[in-house]
Amino acid sequence: MQNEFVVISKEEFASLLREVINEEIEAQIGPLKAVIAIKQKDACGAAGITDDTARNRVIKGKVSPLQKEGSRLVYFELNAVDGLRPRNLLRKR
Numbered sequence: 001m002q003n004e005f006v007v008i009s010k011e012e013f014a015s016l017l018r019e020v021i022n023e024e025i026e027a028q029i030g031p032l033k034a035v036i037a038i039k040q041k042d043a044c045g046a047a048g049i050t051d052d053t054a055r056n057r058v059i060k061g062k063v064s065p066l067q068k069e070g071s072r073l074v075y076f077e078l079n080a081v082d083g084l085r086p087r088n089l090l091r092k093r
Helices: 012-033 039-049 051-059
Strands: 038-039 065-067 074-077
Touching: 012 039, 038 039, 039 051, 051 074
Parallel strands: none
Antiparallel strands: 038 074, 065 074
């Protein structure tokens, strides 16, 4: 058996390593995203959008909120946060 070596840049190696790690994390955490909920305020902070933007996306049916009966607090499933993106990222160029 012959050993072969491939030379890649440090940046390319780091990028490949991040990709593998992200895929592994997603495989482990992905199923939990449907059962973990976070407050709207925290979801908006993580996505870099305003509360008004989140409310508009709920009204348009782009994301579904969760709410406890009798409470004004709105929650989103963790997997819904992926659907919350700053508006400028949604525009086509």
